[in-house]
Amino acid sequence: MISKKKLFSAVGPFFAAIIIIGAIIFSPIHWFSGPSAKSIHEAASSMSVNVLKGNDLKNEAMASDKYLPFFGSSELSRVNAYHPSVLAQKYNRSYEPFLLGAPGTQSLTHFFMLNSMGDELNNKKIVFIISPQWFVKEGVGDPMFSLFFSPLQTNDWVMNLGSNDINDQYLAKRLLHFSSVRADTELKAMMKKIKSGEELSPLDKKRAAYNYEILTKEDKLFSKIGITSKSEKIDKKTKELPDVYSFKELDRQAFNDGESSTSNNEFDIANSFYSKRIAPMKGKLENSQVDFDYTKSPEFSDFQLVLNQIAEKNIDAMFVIPPVNKLWSDYTGLSTDMLDLFSKKINYQLKSQGFKHVVDYTDKRSQAYFMEDTIHLGWRGWMQMDRDLQKFLRDKNKPSYNMNSEEFLSKEWQNYTDFD
Template sequence: MNGKKIIAALGPLLAACALLGALLFSPIKQSDKPSDKVLSKSAASMSVNVIRGNMLKNTAMATGRFIPFFGSSEYSRIDAFHPTVLARKYQRPYEPFLLGAAGTQSLTHFFMLQSMSKELQNKQAVFIISPQWFVKDGISDGMFSLYYSPLQVNGWLLSLEHIGPDEMYAADRLLSFSSIQSDTTMKTYLKKIAGGSPLSDSEKAACRRTYRLLSREDALFSRINLKNKEEKIAKAVSKLPDDYNQSSLDKLAVAEGKRAIGDNQFGISTHFYQQRIAPMKKKLKGAQQKYNYLQSPEYADFQLVLDELAKNNVNVLFVIPPVNGKWSDYTGLSTEMLDTFSKKIKKQLTSQGFTNIADFTQQRYMPYFMEDTIHLGWRGWLATDHALQEFLNKPSDRQLQYHTAPAYYLSKDWCNDQAIH
């Protein structure tokens, strides 16, 4: 192929690359803020680019119209009792912004929180704590890497005014993941922080350049490929009665649950049972006897979240969902251990001033409370909504009485403590 043909073939690609480079490195700020429609779409999307980015969620939080709902995969199934659906149907003065997806855990939430600390100051939030996060090694390398945000971590590095226990722990924890180990520059920065040393002026300048570039990329591409759940939400809204009444809604939740579950022995949705349980049911009997949610680095990762919430005076409702009782009986998952997990996580919360807790651990056998083995279902979401309305109606225009103890709750002694009183 001669030179002219090569230029003709590569010309459009080179032009596109040049245009993209100009957009990314241009000193001109992007002034095109996302519309209300885009913000609402992103609030329900649970898309990776929303979780890893800043523009959409930060813009939404700054409006005061959205309440962040931190959690994981429980938000993914849209039914008539999902927080987004109830808020839409009954014209609540807020809209849930779902900050979580399958595999998101405390460490991901910490960096999301830190990246919008200004927008969340003195506001309210909901945080669903899943017991199954607290396994021996905490969040897996694959799940952390999926949601790892260089934008948010660079922003965190630039925000550091001093190096304390939180900063050293977070840096050391990040260094355990392959996505960090493959980034030589980031690894160098984090080793300094983990050792208690601040970044140099030149390192901060380089970090700032990277942050600006990633911010421009976020502004340009964060709205692309947002998951659109509007049709599912509208369909679910249509099933609800016009007036909000706890008793009548509970009857509807029971009816919806009955339709979805059928007659399987675990009281879970037929679709989930047929797809995930039935093909390997025999192998699952007694398979979780050795599971232990009482020893995990996740407790320290969760402490990072609490310290960040306290720092910004965020008023939070914490929700502890149960594990389906019929399922745990079959798999051998210890209910005693799950009860102790509830005591342990509530001790970490209440001892530091986080007292708004909806603990549903004992609802493990309530029919239609769970949609499957570990996720809230029809009556579970309704109970969560009831707790949420009580929480939101409490006076919140005061300085919250937080008194965090990171030195203790970041320690291996606490992470491994199983003797909770």
């Protein structure tokens, strides 16, 4: 029989910690100082869910001139010697990439991250990598959206909402598709109002502001927990590069690295990826993507929300469209005609609204060692992107946007394919 004294000794500190944390979070007093430079540096390469869903670390980074945000998804996690973070560190660039994405992040997550940064990104430059694979029939799936869903950033959007326009109404309608939003009774009720064009009441705004304040304290308290930085791997990879930057020499080295790293398969796929992900089920994958279609999707309208944020903040963005490994798409039956049509559609949506920095690598699908695996930029792909990035960073011309939400938020646009 455990004595009361021993029981209290065992569980007392836990309950005391809960009480202290609760007191800090719900106290009207602000106890927190800003994050340290070391914490921000560690967060920049972590791609941590806490960082993406929070504001504390990423917003502090964006308020400085040190960090260049890279929005994207799983490609950012593949750190080799030619990754943007490695090149920036090795060659003492004026910026450090801040990786804002992870496997499963798509346009809605990026919208909320952009919106949550307030004025920190106004008139600055960003890099945005668009994955064709986001643009499937149903758009982002419920599990992935819910994983990155940020009540903090959503309440931030709600409490600062003015009169509802078509962008707000579209977003509210989209959010009601997801279980993580519908499970929050207050938020669900507010989304229904916004969707219908009804203005939120002062009480709605007050609730959102209160929730935002509490969640902000939680973010400051817990955002640094569980961050696994890639800084050590980045440091290690810099040692593989020559001391002097030369695109020609680095591209040659990238070719050689790609060649030696893809020796166990006929698809120019990295050996480890092929052995773990492809080889065990290779036979089942042949002609498995014949019916895949990235040209009709609500993701096109979700992406328009991102573009509206970029335009509103007068951000200058370089958009990168990666190709699909041609050797692999030939094997799986993924249509190159369909991918070309996707390219035309996304280019039209961007360029017709004034987004002029569009780096489209769709036609690089057959270039040796451009890709690391089936769909992610690899050795020479990162090098080509670095070359385009340096050109983009040197361009001092200010962007001029002509937004057309009425067209690009419509069902007609989501399903439009007539580019002949």
